[in-house]
Amino acid sequence: MVKSLDQQLVKQIEEICASRGVRLTTQRKRVFELICTSPKASSAYELLEQLQKVEPQAKPPTVYRALDFLLDQGFIHRVESTNSYIQCCSCNAHQHYSHLLICDKCSNVIELQDDSLVALLVENAEKHGFTITNHVLETHGVCRNCRSE
Ligand SMILES: [Zn+2]
Ligand SMILES: [Zn+2]
Numbered sequence: 001m002v003k004s005l006d007q008q009l010v011k012q013i014e015e016i017c018a019s020r021g022v023r024l025t026t027q028r029k030r031v032f033e034l035i036c037t038s039p040k041a042s043s044a045y046e047l048l049e050q051l052q053k054v055e056p057q058a059k060p061p062t063v064y065r066a067l068d069f070l071l072d073q074g075f076i077h078r079v080e081s082t083n084s085y086i087q088c089c090s091c092n093a094h095q096h097y098s099h100l101l102i103c104d105k106c107s108n109v110i111e112l113q114d115d116s117l118v119a120l121l122v123e124n125a126e127k128h129g130f131t132i133t134n135h136v137l138e139t140h141g142v143c144r145n146c147r148s149e
Helices: 007-020 026-037 044-054 060-072 115-127
Strands: 076-079 084-087 099-103 109-112 137-141
Touching (some): 026 084, 044 084, 060 076, 076 099
Parallel strands (some): 099 137
16 A cells, blocks of 8 residues: 655655755655655665665665655654654654654554643753753554554
8 A cells, every 4th residue: 555645745845955955866755755655654674675666776775875864854754663764744844853653553653743742841851950952752552543443
């Protein structure tokens, strides 16, 4: 099962790259498209397998370099607890922390952005004189689709 590709989204990231003066190579774009059309979070290995169907010479570093680029640009997120990747739900946004809901049955990931939750975390950390530079918020459970099955 493959999700249809949102051409509008691809066009949007092309424009963002152009305005930032960074190069969205064919490979980087392909990896992004693969992540977008996957119904679940994709591992680097799965992405490599997919990529090799069109680029048989692709090697793991090819995929990792493309993933690093897409992460840097804020187009995708890494799901730390499952070591996989998802598309960001707001590619054009400023850098943001997200809260991921991960379905343990189908590996689908829902990205939530709740500024009040982040503000609460910052406030709690500040009580300890602690400055947050990064955080990972990942919640595991069962998604609506899998629950209704
Ligand atoms: Zn995001
Ligand atoms: Zn599910």
